[in-house]
Amino acid sequence: MQTLEVLHLKKTFKLSKKQQKLEKTKTKEKVAVNDLSFVAYPGEIFGLLGPNGAGKTTCLRTISTLIKPDEGDVMVGGSSVVKDSFDVRGKIGFLTSELKLEDHFTPNYLFTYFGRLHGLEEEIIETRKTNLFKKFGIEDFKEVKVGDLSTGMKQKTSIAISLVHDPEFIIFDEPTNGLDVLTARSVTDYLLELRDNGKTVILSTHILSVVEKICDRAGIIINGKMKICDTIENIKKTNPSNDLEEIFFDLIKQEDQGGAF
Amino acid sequence: MKNIGTIFKKEFYRVISDKRLIFTAILLPGLAIYLMYSFMGDALGGELEDVMNHEMIVYVENMPSEFENFVLAAETNVIFEEYQVSEHDQLKEMILNGDVDMIIRFPENFVTDIENQEIPDVLTYYNPGEKYSSFAYDSFAGLLNAYKQSKAFALFGDAYSIFTLDSENAEHIIVNEDKATGQGFAMLLPMLIIMFLFSGAMSIGPDSIAGEKERGTIATLLITPVKRSEIAIGKVLSLSVISLFSATSSFIGIVLSLPKLMQSDGMSIDIYGASDFIMLFTVLLATVLVIVGIISVISAYAKTIKEASMLILPIYFGTIVLGMSTMFGGEAAGSFWVYMTPLYSSINIIISILTFEVDAINYFATIASSLVYVSILIFILNKLFQSEKIMFSK
Ligand SMILES: Nc1ncnc2c1ncn2[C@@H]1O[C@H](COP(=O)(O)OP(=O)(O)OP(=O)(O)O)[C@@H](O)[C@H]1O
Ligand SMILES: [Mg+2]
Numbered sequence: 001m002q003t004l005e006v007l008h009l010k011k012t013f014k015l016s017k018k019q020q021k022l023e024k025t026k027t028k029e030k031v032a033v034n035d036l037s038f039v040a041y042p043g044e045i046f047g048l049l050g051p052n053g054a055g056k057t058t059c060l061r062t063i064s065t066l067i068k069p070d071e072g073d074v075m076v077g078g079s080s081v082v083k084d085s086f087d088v089r090g091k092i093g094f095l096t097s098e099l100k101l102e103d104h105f106t107p108n109y110l111f112t113y114f115g116r117l118h119g120l121e122e123e124i125i126e127t128r129k130t131n132l133f134k135k136f137g138i139e140d141f142k143e144v145k146v147g148d149l150s151t152g153m154k155q156k157t158s159i160a161i162s163l164v165h166d167p168e169f170i171i172f173d174e175p176t177n178g179l180d181v182l183t184a185r186s187v188t189d190y191l192l193e194l195r196d197n198g199k200t201v202i203l204s205t206h207i208l209s210v211v212e213k214i215c216d217r218a219g220i221i222i223n224g225k226m227k228i229c230d231t232i233e234n235i236k237k238t239n240p241s242n243d244l245e246e247i248f249f250d251l252i253k254q255e256d257q258g259g260a261f
Numbered sequence: 262m263k264n265i266g267t268i269f270k271k272e273f274y275r276v277i278s279d280k281r282l283i284f285t286a287i288l289l290p291g292l293a294i295y296l297m298y299s300f301m302g303d304a305l306g307g308e309l310e311d312v313m314n315h316e317m318i319v320y321v322e323n324m325p326s327e328f329e330n331f332v333l334a335a336e337t338n339v340i341f342e343e344y345q346v347s348e349h350d351q352l353k354e355m356i357l358n359g360d361v362d363m364i365i366r367f368p369e370n371f372v373t374d375i376e377n378q379e380i381p382d383v384l385t386y387y388n389p390g391e392k393y394s395s396f397a398y399d400s401f402a403g404l405l406n407a408y409k410q411s412k413a414f415a416l417f418g419d420a421y422s423i424f425t426l427d428s429e430n431a432e433h434i435i436v437n438e439d440k441a442t443g444q445g446f447a448m449l450l451p452m453l454i455i456m457f458l459f460s461g462a463m464s465i466g467p468d469s470i471a472g473e474k475e476r477g478t479i480a481t482l483l484i485t486p487v488k489r490s491e492i493a494i495g496k497v498l499s500l501s502v503i504s505l506f507s508a509t510s511s512f513i514g515i516v517l518s519l520p521k522l523m524q525s526d527g528m529s530i531d532i533y534g535a536s537d538f539i540m541l542f543t544v545l546l547a548t549v550l551v552i553v554g555i556i557s558v559i560s561a562y563a564k565t566i567k568e569a570s571m572l573i574l575p576i577y578f579g580t581i582v583l584g585m586s587t588m589f590g591g592e593a594a595g596s597f598w599v600y601m602t603p604l605y606s607s608i609n610i611i612i613s614i615l616t617f618e619v620d621a622i623n624y625f626a627t628i629a630s631s632l633v634y635v636s637i638l639i640f641i642l643n644k645l646f647q648s649e650k651i652m653f654s655k
Binding site for chain 2: 064065066067068086087089090092094098099100101102103104105109113114116117118119161
């Protein structure tokens with residue numbers, strides 16, 4: 001079973017004094033993800049859509065075992081992020097802006113390093129390196145230190161490295177951030193390719209066009225809660241305008257009014 | 262196990278592929294110590310030479326010509342000036358200012374008084390706060406004493422000497438040269454060794470752990486299917502090896518500068534045999550693991566490199582004080598419990614190795630207890646790596 005099930009996930013952060021000021025709130029806690037559930041299936045791209053601060057990254061960090069849920073669980077291909085976090089880490093490829101690569105090393109060195117940490121054979125590492133580096137145009141920059149790479153090239157290197165072990169589950173948090181149209185296209189194209197190879201792909205973004213173009217299903221999160229979760233077509237049908245953007249705005253407006261009561 | 266090796270290699274490569282780090286963490290400590298100690302040695306040596314070359318200015322009253330000849334025979338570098346009672350206060354002031362080094366006043370009928378056995382009193386004046394005056398006093402006190410002996414002998418012959426001291430005793434000085442040299446090392450080295458191990462580890466530890474947190478690269482490592490304990494062990498081992506390199510460089514610095522510092526060629530480490538070096542090395546290894554363990558735990562706890570360095574400083578100074586306390590004793594502690602105390606055990610066992618007085622039980626207690634402490638520290642480090650609060654605190 002290569003499905004990824006998010007089950008009643010809840011994550012609360014304690015806010016430090018500094019964060020309270022930044023968020024302009026007096027409450028000591030922030031519920032970042034609130035009773036969130038959804039399922040992503042193999043052979044499809046699931047889009048996690050939501051405005052800034054909605055809880056997308058928090059949800060994905062929980063799936064990737066970087067942080068533990070307060071309540072609920074995520075089953076990744078049958079392994080629980082709470083109980084078998086070690087197994088989960090072997091199955092997923094995770095990308096988020098928080099995961100940085102060390103400036104001192106080259107893409108070539110780091111790819112091999114992480115390949116080894118995933119327990120891969122040297123030969124397999126080399127083959128995958130050649131493929132992925134070619135695919136993302138890293139070939140010519142593979143001996144340049146990460147610190148000297150452009151933002152886009154860094155991002156592409158991160159993407160390649162997150163896929164070193166050919167994971168069944170691909171969890172990408174705003175993968176096209178900071179990329180030019182051409183490069184962004186190569187990334188989304190590759191995600192489609194992964195989907196066609198039967199991988200389970202979860203993608204978070206606030207770019208509606210990306211969702212419309214490549215996602216099979218999507219969930220809209222606002223304030224940590226899942227507002228709607230369905231195929232793109234069905235989501236669109238909920239509004240006479242048949243426009244994702246309208247639906248998105250409506251949901252946010254509703255939430256704001258709800259919060260006022 | 263394989264992962265430990267992979268992480269070790271990467272951490273190690275991080276340092277040795279970085280010219281700046283090689284210089285600051287490995288080469289600089291040795292170079293700095295060599296230059297500092299050589300300079301100190303030269304300065305000390307120069308000081309002595311300076312005093313020897315100084316022409317003493319001594320005011321004398323009624324100096325017997327016999328004594329003057331005595332002084333000339335001893336090739337003393339001195340200018341005698343005539344003392345006038347009327348100038349007494351003025352001369353005292355000059356001694357205070359360091360313009361005059363000494364006054365020696367013989368009574369008027371000094372020589373005849375002696376012959377009549379009237380025991381005349383010689384008056385001397387000097388300033389112990391001035392190095393030239395001090396040296397003048399030491400020289401003339403010796404000369405006057407010798408002069409006294411020779412006068413007494415001339416007057417009374419053998420009847421005067423009630424006893425002699427070691428006049429024909431060739432075995433007067435009984436010393437095990439090696440042990441004496443060892444004692445010298447034991448006073449100097451343990452503190453320095455601990456300091457070097459510490460500063461070596463301090464120059465790379467915070468960057469390798471707190472730095473990775475600060476830069477967000479640790480998260481990339483934490484999402485791989487690698488046990489946190491393997492990350493902890495891999496990091497501690499590679500930091501330890503590099504700290505050992507750094508300490509070795511410092512050690513070479515000391516050994517090369519010792520002859521200059523001591524102003525003698527006698528201080529040489531070739532008094533120690535292979536087994537001493539093996540013991541010393543194993544102790545250093547165990548010690549560096551403990552030190553790196555401490556630094557790693559602090560660095561994992563701290564939010565930034567800066568905070569880590571700040572938190573490490575008090576412990577660093579604490580160990581220096583511990584090292585200092587043994588520096589003056591130059592002797593290892595006897596109590597077994599000392600050898601169960603982290604770092605303090607190392608200082609004491611290093612002393613006993615250097616003074617050829619190692620107790621096997623204490624040696625093994627030091628190694629074993631250090632390994633236990635490292636395991637505890639690695640366990641804590643492992644827990645810290647597992648804590649999202651610690652790893653992702655903002
Ligand atoms: N470590 C933390 N401590 C305190 N609050 C946090 C922490 N991480 C996230 N939050 C808060 O939780 C909420 C959700 O954040 P999250 O990063 O998941 O949002 P997001 O949907 O990814 O937003 P964006 O589109 O801006 O990336 C935000 O209000 C954020 O301030
Ligand atoms: Mg985000």
